[in-house]
Amino acid sequence: MTTIEAYQAKDYKSDLKPIWCPGCGDFGVVQAIYRALANVGRPPHEIAFVSGIGCSSRIPGYTTVYGFNSVHGRALPIAQGIKLANPELLVLVAGGDGDGFSIGGGHVAHAIRRNMDLTYIIMDNQIYGLTKGQLSPTSPRGLKTVTSGYGSMEDPVNPLLYVLGYGGRFVAQGSPADMAGLAQMIEEAIRFPGFAFVNVQSPCVTYGQPDQQLKFQKQRMVSLDSLGHDAGDRLKAMEMAQAYGDKIYTGVFYREPTPAPAYEYYVRDRQQVLAGEAVDRSRILDGFAPPA
Amino acid sequence: MTTIEAYQAKDYKSDLKPIWCPGCGDFGVVQAIYRALANVGRPPHEIAFVSGIGCSSRIPGYTTVYGFNSVHGRALPIAQGIKLANPELLVLVAGGDGDGFSIGGGHVAHAIRRNMDLTYIIMDNQIYGLTKGQLSPTSPRGLKTVTSGYGSMEDPVNPLLYVLGYGGRFVAQGSPADMAGLAQMIEEAIRFPGFAFVNVQSPCVTYGQPDQQLKFQKQRMVSLDSLGHDAGDRLKAMEMAQAYGDKIYTGVFYREPTPAPAYEYYVRDRQQVLAGEAVDRSRILDGFAPPA
Amino acid sequence: MLTDLSIGMAGSGGDGIVSAGDSLMTALAIEGYFAMLTKSFGPQIRGGESSFRLRVATTPVRCPGGALDVAVALNWDDFLKFGAELPVTDRTVVLYEAASKVAPDALPLKGVTPRAAVAVPIEQMAREIAGTEKGKNTIVLGLVAGYFGLAQAAILAGLKKRFGKKGEDVLVRNERAFQAGVEYAQAHPIPSLEPMAPPAARTPRLLTDGNDMTGAAAIFAGCTFFGGYPITPSTEIMQYLTREIWKYGGTVLQCEDEIAGIGACVGASFAGKKVMTATSGPGMSLKTEILGLASIAELPLVAVNVQRGGPSTGIPTKSEQSDLFQAAFSAHGDVVRPVLAPTSVADTFGTVVEAFNMAEQYQTPVIVLSDQEIGQRKEAFERIDTSKFQLVDRLRPGDADLEPYIRFRDTETGVSPLSHPGMERGNYLASGIEHNEHGAPTANGAVHARMNEKRLRKLDPLALRRDLFETYGPADAPIALVAWGSLAGVVVEARDMADAEGLAVKVLVPKLLYPVAEEVYREFFASVRAGLVVEQSHQGQLYRVLRMFVDVPRGLKPFARSGSNPFSPDEVLARVREIAGQFRADREPVGQAG
Amino acid sequence: MLTDLSIGMAGSGGDGIVSAGDSLMTALAIEGYFAMLTKSFGPQIRGGESSFRLRVATTPVRCPGGALDVAVALNWDDFLKFGAELPVTDRTVVLYEAASKVAPDALPLKGVTPRAAVAVPIEQMAREIAGTEKGKNTIVLGLVAGYFGLAQAAILAGLKKRFGKKGEDVLVRNERAFQAGVEYAQAHPIPSLEPMAPPAARTPRLLTDGNDMTGAAAIFAGCTFFGGYPITPSTEIMQYLTREIWKYGGTVLQCEDEIAGIGACVGASFAGKKVMTATSGPGMSLKTEILGLASIAELPLVAVNVQRGGPSTGIPTKSEQSDLFQAAFSAHGDVVRPVLAPTSVADTFGTVVEAFNMAEQYQTPVIVLSDQEIGQRKEAFERIDTSKFQLVDRLRPGDADLEPYIRFRDTETGVSPLSHPGMERGNYLASGIEHNEHGAPTANGAVHARMNEKRLRKLDPLALRRDLFETYGPADAPIALVAWGSLAGVVVEARDMADAEGLAVKVLVPKLLYPVAEEVYREFFASVRAGLVVEQSHQGQLYRVLRMFVDVPRGLKPFARSGSNPFSPDEVLARVREIAGQFRADREPVGQAG
Ligand SMILES: Cc1ncc(C[n+]2csc(CCOP(=O)(O)OP(=O)(O)O)c2C)c(N)n1
Ligand SMILES: Cc1ncc(C[n+]2csc(CCOP(=O)(O)OP(=O)(O)O)c2C)c(N)n1
Numbered sequence A, B: 001m002t003t004i005e006a007y008q009a010k011d012y013k014s015d016l017k018p019i020w021c022p023g024c025g026d027f028g029v030v031q032a033i034y035r036a037l038a039n040v041g042r043p044p045h046e047i048a049f050v051s052g053i054g055c056s057s058r059i060p061g062y063t064t065v066y067g068f069n070s071v072h073g074r075a076l077p078i079a080q081g082i083k084l085a086n087p088e089l090l091v092l093v094a095g096g097d098g099d100g101f102s103i104g105g106g107h108v109a110h111a112i113r114r115n116m117d118l119t120y121i122i123m124d125n126q127i128y129g130l131t132k133g134q135l136s137p138t139s140p141r142g143l144k145t146v147t148s149g150y151g152s153m154e155d156p157v158n159p160l161l162y163v164l165g166y167g168g169r170f171v172a173q174g175s176p177a178d179m180a181g182l183a184q185m186i187e188e189a190i191r192f193p194g195f196a197f198v199n200v201q202s203p204c205v206t207y208g209q210p211d212q213q214l215k216f217q218k219q220r221m222v223s224l225d226s227l228g229h230d231a232g233d234r235l236k237a238m239e240m241a242q243a244y245g246d247k248i249y250t251g252v253f254y255r256e257p258t259p260a261p262a263y264e265y266y267v268r269d270r271q272q273v274l275a276g277e278a279v280d281r282s283r284i285l286d287g288f289a290p291p292a
Numbered sequence C, D: 001m002l003t004d005l006s007i008g009m010a011g012s013g014g015d016g017i018v019s020a021g022d023s024l025m026t027a028l029a030i031e032g033y034f035a036m037l038t039k040s041f042g043p044q045i046r047g048g049e050s051s052f053r054l055r056v057a058t059t060p061v062r063c064p065g066g067a068l069d070v071a072v073a074l075n076w077d078d079f080l081k082f083g084a085e086l087p088v089t090d091r092t093v094v095l096y097e098a099a100s101k102v103a104p105d106a107l108p109l110k111g112v113t114p115r116a117a118v119a120v121p122i123e124q125m126a127r128e129i130a131g132t133e134k135g136k137n138t139i140v141l142g143l144v145a146g147y148f149g150l151a152q153a154a155i156l157a158g159l160k161k162r163f164g165k166k167g168e169d170v171l172v173r174n175e176r177a178f179q180a181g182v183e184y185a186q187a188h189p190i191p192s193l194e195p196m197a198p199p200a201a202r203t204p205r206l207l208t209d210g211n212d213m214t215g216a217a218a219i220f221a222g223c224t225f226f227g228g229y230p231i232t233p234s235t236e237i238m239q240y241l242t243r244e245i246w247k248y249g250g251t252v253l254q255c256e257d258e259i260a261g262i263g264a265c266v267g268a269s270f271a272g273k274k275v276m277t278a279t280s281g282p283g284m285s286l287k288t289e290i291l292g293l294a295s296i297a298e299l300p301l302v303a304v305n306v307q308r309g310g311p312s313t314g315i316p317t318k319s320e321q322s323d324l325f326q327a328a329f330s331a332h333g334d335v336v337r338p339v340l341a342p343t344s345v346a347d348t349f350g351t352v353v354e355a356f357n358m359a360e361q362y363q364t365p366v367i368v369l370s371d372q373e374i375g376q377r378k379e380a381f382e383r384i385d386t387s388k389f390q391l392v393d394r395l396r397p398g399d400a401d402l403e404p405y406i407r408f409r410d411t412e413t414g415v416s417p418l419s420h421p422g423m424e425r426g427n428y429l430a431s432g433i434e435h436n437e438h439g440a441p442t443a444n445g446a447v448h449a450r451m452n453e454k455r456l457r458k459l460d461p462l463a464l465r466r467d468l469f470e471t472y473g474p475a476d477a478p479i480a481l482v483a484w485g486s487l488a489g490v491v492v493e494a495r496d497m498a499d500a501e502g503l504a505v506k507v508l509v510p511k512l513l514y515p516v517a518e519e520v521y522r523e524f525f526a527s528v529r530a531g532l533v534v535e536q537s538h539q540g541q542l543y544r545v546l547r548m549f550v551d552v553p554r555g556l557k558p559f560a561r562s563g564s565n566p567f568s569p570d571e572v573l574a575r576v577r578e579i580a581g582q583f584r585a586d587r588e589p590v591g592q593a594g
């Protein structure tokens, strides 16, 4: 690990010009990430940032870190491979509500129960942005879109509740409508020594619903702190999470009071314990000598 | 729908001889299903029974209904297609813990939030039986198997809690150690007019842990009824579900007090409303005449 | 008078490029012209550059064509971004925004001197007459209509429809803007510019794109279930069906991913319905496993792949023909499944209907390889007589077949009667595991061999489907071109041009790509000494697939190029000339054929 | 004395068939014999029928062979279930359980009269001597050792290891049971039965199966990350690594599915490690999309497919070679990735090491097509000198490459230096989207064409890898056999037999299946007039793949058959004789070669 120098937000900003629509919430998210990374202070080359596919998933390209804009829904498995390959890296993962909870939905529970030290940021705009406005798993019941012209007939996914049910150890929600809060929350998530999840209400100005847009969000946002929420109580967090889709609670829903060791620490342990049993690689086939 | 005749359990039993290991819990499950089906009384040809791949997934072949032993992890999508194609059918879905919560884990939440009238039975033996004893998503932390020789380093999946978090409307757990209870629970699940989930603690005698075996289970089983559990309270159900992996609670954790209409009812509604707008199929291309 | 005219236009997001193209296209279709409209965009979802090219003719349009006759640049930066998609040559008339301050003799077109260049104060006229810059596209419509005497009444009618709802004032301003464009053209004539000939008949044409056509064809064929997941450039198929299928007692299920999409289709097919899924390359890759399940469980299913640039995420918005290998060979195990490719929007109808028929007839998944070009371009084309198309339903068991029912009975044709849940006495076990005729799982090698043979044998009749191949030109021509999908039109047009030059060239357009109908090719190749398989893929995939089964003439070579690089009839013609030249050099007769 | 002996044995679950086979195999390996052991089971996880066949020889064993020399039936029902897997002919000695009450001249072997049939009271002896029916397998070991004078000391040592822990009493009973078997053989000699010759050298052989060998080779090659999901018949690879890889600083991640398994590999490779995943057909199908990602992101990755019967779930426990099409062509878009196939357990070592080297050298996924036969059979083979193998690591950027770093620089070889997170100044954006040399997303056709060309060009050197092809027999032979994977040994043995009959036949065994090394085949085929491509697939997939790129001799035909049907050298020989006969009929010289 390099010694910590003073990094600034701009050090994490790449030359690639974002092609998001003017006003897209994701602009705010990437800004918050620049800030959080500057505060954490790891040099860009010690950071890996993985995403899937979607408007939101373009985000690694707008940073100076090692980015991986992979395929739709598979950011988490790729990120876990990176982390295990080199546990020293700071690994960020990001994507959209569709990327994370539709096509990628099968990976979330397993990433969480393994509990590697990753930070997973969902830009939840309740719509498919990149493919131009189809129903997303977090779209509300009844929503009319190009794939639900007569209204959606399904209950939406509740990302917060799902993640809490999976045993998520750090679960928060933010919005670019509160940039300072969002940056701080992401910083906290990064510093949390285990899998941390941040759901960001990041509006799609082009295909999103009016009431998701930043100015309306500001009216609906309630900070958990202001409610005196106890972030150490999972069941309480689940109760608060039930309001998803209705109220926008921001802040930390749950933070494991005494974080358990992350997966990679067990791995290292095992490697250290077993290192002594290694033979020289050139003699690996000796293991196939019949027991004389 | 055919008029209900008096069917007996044996009418649902096929000629195919099960190739499960002697003593496998799945024998009990299929018996319970025969009984439940007989009580429900639908003729076998009006029933479709879909599974994935695994020892447990062989189950449709041992019944006389229309069976589909599909591919690993995909029973739920296939079952949903069947149900939408013909909502009159009684559709059962079954499989193992790996089939349902590992490779198929991405489909569960979506099946539940769509809420079709399906019954989903997991034979949860906390191991991969068919492939000979690897770690399953419900295997306890620390378990040593052929793929975790030094012990599992992951928290197990909690099927009950996951399903409740997904908004499951009927959630129960049973065991072949209590055949009568299991059969009744499955019958109730079938009769429930929406997506119903039954987790069965079905021991693997060949690769399973000693404490999962039927005689030990009997000691660990506690019926929710005996605890005066209120099956109408989702949060309470979630609390009870937390004991998964520790205690074995049997019975109904949650049953939606006033079941909402299932997905296929909305579909039918939409079809009826829009039927009037149909043109004759032979004139379907008229829709492409330019607006004169 | 002109009988064929290509117009291209580019500008930025707010310029209304797309609606100009659409308005013109609609007007032309109403007037009875044949036309083709392709649009192209920058990477931005909103606010980036956009363009269209529109080709109009008095006879059916086969392809977007080559160089433009008219190029309209609302903004040079944006125009130039489209490069080869908007080719300007010395036969092109360039109309451009005067505010760009570029002199007509100093256009930023490297080494090209267009036939004429007219700087039109489009923006100024729009502001002054329409009262808003948004009127620019209406001005351009007027210019085009004015210079070529094109579809004025229909364009005006279109303006009325479009702006009528926005109030009398808006409508009037736009009508005036249009008129101003027309008048500008008349006031600034371009020497020797010919007007467009009137359409052959004033019957309105059908107007749609390949994706909507796919949806409509599915409904016509009797499809009542669609399961899928959005992906560019196929999503409009699902969107069309989401609007329409309910009317016919059907359902669209937008699934959580492509695997679930095709899984639901397999389920609905098992339950007795005609089903379809649609996707593009990445989605096809995900569907691989369940396509194999449909093959072994012998369930009918249509899977449409609207091809885009690959590999991986590749280039989602551009056309390519590089998924043929995958369509034919992605499955593990010994699987053969038919692959069909439409050659145009109009042809998509018959191809998709055929796909359903084949799927039902042979109880197999059938892959339709469309491409972004066909899927998203609009064509104005002759009405289709749907009564010509027969529909096939799967063979269902009769009474005799049900005592007892043997699901996978190895009949002479290899096709076994297929029951479905709800049918009394038809109960059976479907499975992805190898099974015997009764459906019982087996690991027996002899049974496995027999079932593999049955599953392949049932497709044998496809080898006789000459109707799925189009040929053009003299049967004894020594030079041949082979092309499929959206390139078929390009190549057929190139052949016509070669023909006009006295070169004897023939074309084969396979719509059934796989299994390879060996006899059809053998017959076609009998006269052939040299030629090209023209494909929009880096590897020339069809050329390779043909070699697997057919001894292709030694002189037949791939002419293949990666996607997002358009092909034009001219360049194909140029290659044909080269080949013919080589023949002459070798003293071989070329122009022999009749 | 015999130098080559095939033994087969079958019984039911509790009979200890498998442990008898394993004990014998281990004893033979210790004594210095070469041997091959294949096991086969019924569909039950527990309690079903089971069998093994074991071939022992004084020289390396190439394949399981044909008819058995000795067949042991503990139970006729079970024995017969294995059909073609335990072929009995007139040269077979049959030892069987006397309790079956079958007369030696009325064995249930349709139309076959074995060389000798001995009813042995195995069960009774076991009960009386070992005190338990479980001793049956020890009795059989004694019989085999007694009849053929085979490895008695080593078998006894093995018994000591196996039963020593269970107490003196158990051990002694088993030793006595073994002795009783030996004595029974001596007391009931079979006329003209020869004993087995001693091994050429008393050096212990290595002993393992293809799956464990794959794991060991991966560790040798420097693999430190494995991501995967269990699936028969590949799971033992993951199981081996789960035991071993930690010792070398590596990790195994058992993922939630195959997609996550290969996804994690792509991540770990991006992070700079050598990585591997392993699976079988259905898992390969699921990995398709991410294999494409690895191709376009140019990340090294080894994916092992231990082939089983397909399509779909197919026949999980039986061998087949029907995933070649998939290995070569499953990706959407224009992708070429190397496909390698090992020909034996021993050869698996070099093949897997080569796969890692290729992956690293060319920054590409490499597919290793093993098969159930190789993956799960045990071989006793000569020690491998690992110092012969060189290891390749990916080209990492040097200082000069880092100012500035251009990840996808189009170098002359097409290979660009590859950095990884943690490396200063090496930061870049990896993506599945088409990108320019810098890694920035693009939809530009020219860039796309160039990058496709780069990604394919970098594999050109593979065409020169003659070392990845084995040839046998006279270079000018007019008859040729081509075979790959587990069939290579069968075919090479058939060639030797043909040679012994004076037929000039040569064999080509490609270990690099794709891309097709055209020159190698052209040279090989130069002398060839007729022959066979021998494959365990219904379609003869290699034959078809070769045709895509090579003009194969007209007389070269596929000899292909679905999996779960073993091939024997005899039947290949029979086909060769036919071909040679045809030649003679045509008056062509056959035996010309030297
Ligand atoms: C395998 C695959 N399926 C589908 C797609 C098409 N696709 C790209 S992004 C996307 C969804 C985008 O929605 P979301 O993840 O919410 O991100 P957003 O654009 O809203 O930020 C889809 C369906 C794809 N690229 N790959
Ligand atoms: C795509 C795919 N991956 C893996 C497998 C191998 N496989 C078959 S069943 C199974 C798991 C079985 O475990 P579970 O679902 O818990 O069922 P059980 O046998 O324990 O009843 C696996 C990994 C497969 N058949 N297909």
Ligand code: SF4
Pocket: A019, A020, A021, A023, A024, A025, A026, A055, A056, A125, A129, A130, A203, A204, A205, A206, A207, A208, C045, C046
């Ligand atoms: S479409 Fe929506 S999510 Fe995508 S860039 Fe535009 S505003 Fe953002």
Ligand code: SF4
Pocket: B019, B020, B021, B023, B024, B025, B026, B055, B056, B125, B129, B130, B203, B204, B205, B206, B207, B208, D045, D046
């Ligand atoms: S292996 Fe386990 S789950 Fe499978 S049949 Fe045997 S006991 Fe049942």
Ligand SMILES: [Mg+2]
Pocket: A054, A096, A097, A098, A123, A124, A125, A126, A127, A128, A129, A136
């Ligand atoms: Mg979204």
Ligand SMILES: [Mg+2]
Pocket: B054, B096, B097, B098, B123, B124, B125, B126, B127, B128, B129, B136
């Ligand atoms: Mg299990």
